[in-house]
Amino acid sequence: MKFNDAVFGIFLIVFAIAEIIYTRTFPALHGQRFGASDFPVLIGVGLIICGCLLVVSGYKQRTASSPIEEAISKEPNLLTIAGWREKPRSVINFFVVIISILFYIFFVDALGFVITAFSILLVLFLRLQNGVVASFIAALFMTGVSKLLFGVWLLVPLPIGPLGF
DSSP states (O other), X not given: XXXXXXXXXXXXHHHHHHHHHHHTTSOOOTTXXXXXXXXXXXXXXXXXXHHHHHHHHHHHXXXXXXXXXXXXXXXXXXXXXXXXXXXXXXXXXXXXXXXXXXXXXXXXXXXXXXXXXXXXXXXXXXXXXXOHHHHHHHHHHHHHHHIIIIXXXXXXXXXXXXXXX
């Protein structure tokens, strides 16, 4: 199943507007110019911009093809069902992502953020046919950057795990 970019763009815009409306209800911090809602609002604005770019891209995909090309290709449709089901690798990749999300949800408290994130990233990088060394380095780097960004700079309490990371 493949959606046109415009479908995701519209979904992203609607989600971002709902997120901005909701975050405006967050309480203000006493004596601060910035409140708890400022960062989520910035993310929402970024999502709206990305959604608009996706809508434009999807519109260009639909209008760029001639009627003859449209009859031959199924790309301009808003939703194409056929295609990815015939490719076993795509189906497996879909389920690997779902299993990765479930693995994170169920095991992050027991294993900790660093081990869980590294394991998931390593599996996903390998599944996407990257080399073993490149996958290991990329997973290590992205786990470190995520830990630094969320755990140190933004002070998000990430699960520690048995190794104390």
